[in-house]
Amino acid sequence: MTITDLVAPEAVIPALKVNSKKQALQELAARAAVLTGQNERAIFEVLLQREKLGTTAVGYGVAIPHGKLPKLDKLFGLFARLERPIDFEAMDGQPVDLVFLLLAPEGAGADHLKALARIARLLRDLDVAKKLRASRDAQAIYSVLALPPATAA
Numbered sequence: 001m002t003i004t005d006l007v008a009p010e011a012v013i014p015a016l017k018v019n020s021k022k023q024a025l026q027e028l029a030a031r032a033a034v035l036t037g038q039n040e041r042a043i044f045e046v047l048l049q050r051e052k053l054g055t056t057a058v059g060y061g062v063a064i065p066h067g068k069l070p071k072l073d074k075l076f077g078l079f080a081r082l083e084r085p086i087d088f089e090a091m092d093g094q095p096v097d098l099v100f101l102l103l104a105p106e107g108a109g110a111d112h113l114k115a116l117a118r119i120a121r122l123l124r125d126l127d128v129a130k131k132l133r134a135s136r137d138a139q140a141i142y143s144v145l146a147l148p149p150a151t152a153a
Contacts (some may be wrong), residue, residue: 003122004146006077006102006115012138012145013080016099022098023081024136025051025065028101032078036103038069043103057090062123066102066116075115076103079145081132098132099125 013031018024025047027064033040046067050056078101085095100119104112122128128144135141 009142011078014138015081015083055089057088059092062098063088070106072105132149
């Protein structure tokens with residue numbers, strides 16, 4: 001499984017304007033609803049419930065909000081570069097500006113965890129994160145996400 005198996009070019013937001021974690025989750029849920037045909041409110045609720053368990057910010061300015069939906073038929077990813085970093089209650093105290101939303105079918109099990117691990121590994125790569133932050137349009141960002149991993153996973 002590659003990152004491009006999870007994210008389609010139209011699932012990249014190059015400059016999302018949000019002022020808070022909640023607003024970011026709302027905007028991501030709205031965009032994911034359009035692309036998956038799922039209910040926006042259901043997506044938002046799943047993401048909020050997951051955040052209540054603990055922040056999905058993984059450090060280095062990266063967050064990976066995620067959740068499972070009963071009617072989803074395959075893993076779905078959405079990437080957003082925020083126009084301005086926001087507080088995501090990250091353990092390292094860093095504001096977040098790179099957000100990768102991952103939605104999984106309820107029965108996804110190990111695939112969901114593998115996808116999360118792959119996303120975290122990619123976005124914590126300082127070189128990749130730097131390229132993502134420097135990219136200004138969706139196609140450039142998608143090209144960075146599509147790069148083969150520098151080290152074999």
